[in-house]
Amino acid sequence: MTVQYPPVSPKAPMLWHGGDYNPEQWSREIWAEDFRLMQKAGITAATVGVFSWVSLQPSEDRFTFEWLDEVIDGLHAHGIHVILATPSAAPPAWMSQAYPETLRSDENGIRRQHGQRVNYCPNSSDYRRLSGEMARRLAERYGKHAALLLWHVSNEYGGACYCDTCAARFREWLQARYGTLDELNARWWTPFWSHTYTDWGQIMPPRRNAETLTHGLNVDYFRFMNDSQIACYRGERDILRAITPETPITTNLMGTYKPLDYRRWAKEMDVVAWDCYPNPNHAASDIAFLHDLTRGLKDGQPFLLMEQTPSSQNWQEINALKRPGVLRLWSYLAVAHGADSVLYFQWRRGRGGCEKLHGAVVEHAGREDTRVFREVSQLGAELQTLGDSVIGAAVDAQVALLFDWDNWHALDDAVGPVRDKRYLETVRKHYRALYSRNVPVDIVFPDSDLSRYKLLVAPMLYMVKPGVAEKIEALVANGGTFVSTYLSGLVDETDLAFENGYPGPLSSVLGIWVEEIDALYPDQENTLVMSDGSGAYPCRHLADLLHTQGAEVLATYGSDFYAGMPALTRNAFGRGSAYYIASDPDQPFLNRLYGDLLVDQGITAAFRAPEGVEVAVRVKGEQSILFVLNHNASVATLDLGSKVLRDSLTGEMVSGILALDGYGVRILG
Ligand code: GLA
Ligand code: ZN
Secondary structure (H helix, E strand, C coil): CCCCCCCCCCCCCCCEEEEECCHHHCCHHHHHHHHHHHHHCCCCEEEECCCCHHHHCCECCECCCHHHHHHHHHHHHCCCEEEEECCCCCCCHHHHHHCHHHECECCCCCECCCCCCCCECCCCHHHHHHHHHHHHHHHHHHCCCCCEEEEECCCCCCCCCCCHHHHHHHHHHHHHHHCCHHHHHHHHCCCHHHCCCCCHHHCCCCCCCCCCCCHHHHHHHHHHHHHHHHHHHHHHHHHHHHHCCCCCEECEECCCCCCCCHHHHHCCCCCCEEECCCCCCCCHHHHHHHHHHHHHHCCCCCEEEEECCCCCCCCCCCCCCCCCCHHHHHHHHHHHCCECEEEECCCECCCCCCCCCCCCCECCCCCCCCHHHHHHHHHHHHHHHHCCCCCCCECCCCEEEECCHHHHHHHHHCCCCCCCCCHHHHHHHHHHHHHCCCCCEEEECCCCCCCCCCEEEECCCCECCCCHHHHHHHHHHCCCEEEEECCCCCECCCCCECCCCECHHHHHHHCEEEEEEEECCCCCCEEEEECCCCCEEEEEEEEEEEEECCCEEEEEECCCCCCCCEEEEEEEECCEEEEEECEEECHHHHHHHHHHHHHHCCCCCCCCCCCCEEEEEEEECCEEEEEEEECCCCCEEEECCCCCEEECCCCCEECCEEEECCCCEEEEC
């Protein structure tokens, strides 16, 4: 029995279907048509208000909610629920005019002009006051509305501000963190280049034209900016919560968005939501990784797919259409990995502005006899068929992959051994090897409970925070397997190198010490030669020159002056083992390694699936829901063996060889 989560809102215990709706850009006649078409497409939830600030408050002392009353009542009358956004992502021009200090300053500390969106200083007290006031009025006016499902605070928090207000708040943040300047100077290693601070007022944000090379400062400014933006979110959230305690609150995140640490955000959110816009370089496994990451933010609680495009994007170099069937496939990919909704950006394509060519359910022609409208409507009907059978279901993983934003920032900040550390690519590569075996993976963070996993993978864990090595040791001692790589265990949480060398606090569980790190030019490679004669695998990028202290050598380097030195080690620790991969091997090596480690740990997939066919499972109490996803454009089959399962969409019983169309999906219960 796994945990079962409650629906996001008891008002709508089903997979929500809908998305961003911007009625403020359209006339009443169009609203009526929208409601009719939404019903037709099986839309059950519309997100309104995201950028409506000036339409709701045309000047500081005037509020115009009447049009929104009408829209919300209209949606409700058509059986459509409302996700109500606060408009604080797009401050109106009157605000910038009256309070210029609400505007953000760029990386050189120069104040920006009014325009675009998310262009506010997160530490501006006027911005906080005015956005809070708007949140209060929305809550008072719509908090009891029967259509209201969820609060969507602001939109895609992001970026950073480098203004003088932020500088002042940063100094206070540092005083609270370090207490004394001596402590700060020590943790930031400031005698280097005579950077010792002798007065708090000397500390500036890492502006591009100022101090950018003090790593402790850089990572702390990232943390501070993250906290500053969370404070904006919390300011609005607390107002909403006080007035409407029953209505859950979220904001929309963006996957592996580097400037914000979403693990910290998730703790403040009732449900995690995210906007999924894969770029053309993303493979299915990369999208799956992002969904798993999002589910991991709240330790497995289902999340909302808040935005995805129904057809094409408009922010990429080349904006290809989603091929027929791909919208359905990727929607179920999200659901299979823990989403309890399928929502789009956007309902109706606007006529002007930089998103006028962005994919939408309703295009400029305004017609319903289109491919996209048909695909959306089919999906809407299917989601209604699924009813409440999927929502709240968990993903039951025995494998975990560790990801950490602070680590990512510190890694990228390091000057050497190579400029491009490829953290994300490396994490995705390890994930892919596990994903391709159809075993569920949880993405975990340094503060996660790791004790329930049999296999923990932590690629490039450069920064090891207090307590993490101990949790890893406990996992391995209890019989688990740990996999670590080159560039792990170099620095502590303030980006200071460990005094006992690398891999710092991980040395004991790994049974090795690293003497030197070689950096390889793009056209260079070495090989991992398996000591048992089972093959040799190319490796690149970086190569640790290490010595064992108890670990066993499973592979050695094939060439260069360090030929014969350990390249893959395993250390027996308690009842488990800890592996160290000293260089960056190509995908086939990782596929093989993880294949073996899964067998060792007795972790098996639900089915053996052919290339490009994914079988993902969500578990609800005793019930397993299988999502069979054909990521290939061509037909494929899956052998169900002796299992007899029920197709959740058609109701028919299936067994033996299951046929899948190109991009086809079958949901089996
Ligand atoms: C983001 C935003 C939306 C819209 C889309 C376009 O996700 O939240 O408002 O701009 O991008 O892809
Ligand atoms: Zn600022």
